[in-house]
């Protein structure tokens with residue numbers, strides 16, 4: 001299986017998750033790990049699975065990721081999205097937790113764009129938690145990311 005992982009990261013937490021996903025993916029096939037800013041000319045036709053990841057910022061992906069997904073050609077390729085986001089249990093004051101959850105997350109927006117372009121989106125979205133704006137990742141999230149990739153990749157072969 002040929003797997004492309006394209007991500008953005010401001011403080012490095014999403015990069016750590018993308019690297020964990022790549023490590024897990026390498027057990028299944030050939031992996032291309034790209035920062036979205038280096039993904040100009042990216043050709044999805046060369047892959048069996050596209051994974052896109054972003055930090056959630058203002059309920060949305062970063063502009064670099066939005067530009068990347070917006071610029072993708074239409075394709076019937078299998079795809080999945082993940083994001084990093086604040087752990088709701090660590091958000092204060094408590095009513096702000098509700099606002100942030102209702103606002104939505106980067107992966108929801110990425111998946112929306114992928115759907116519009118005909119990609120076969122595999123569920124669930126990856127949702128990896130940080131304990132503060134700049135991190136660190138919640139303990140166990142790296143392992144959860146490795147498992148998530150295998151779960152998603154299972155959907156590629158079974159159709």
Ligand SMILES: Cc1cc2nc3c(=O)[nH]c(=O)nc-3n(C[C@H](O)[C@H](O)[C@H](O)COP(=O)(O)O)c2cc1C
Nearest residue numbers: 009010011012013014055057058059084085086133
């Ligand atoms: C300007 C800004 C907006 C943010 N908006 C959200 C948000 O809407 N929801 C959320 O859960 N976390 C939000 N966060 C926290 C980010 O998700 C967190 O910084 C990110 O997961 C860290 O990933 P990175 O290290 O790859 O940049 C925001 C952080 C910043 C700096």
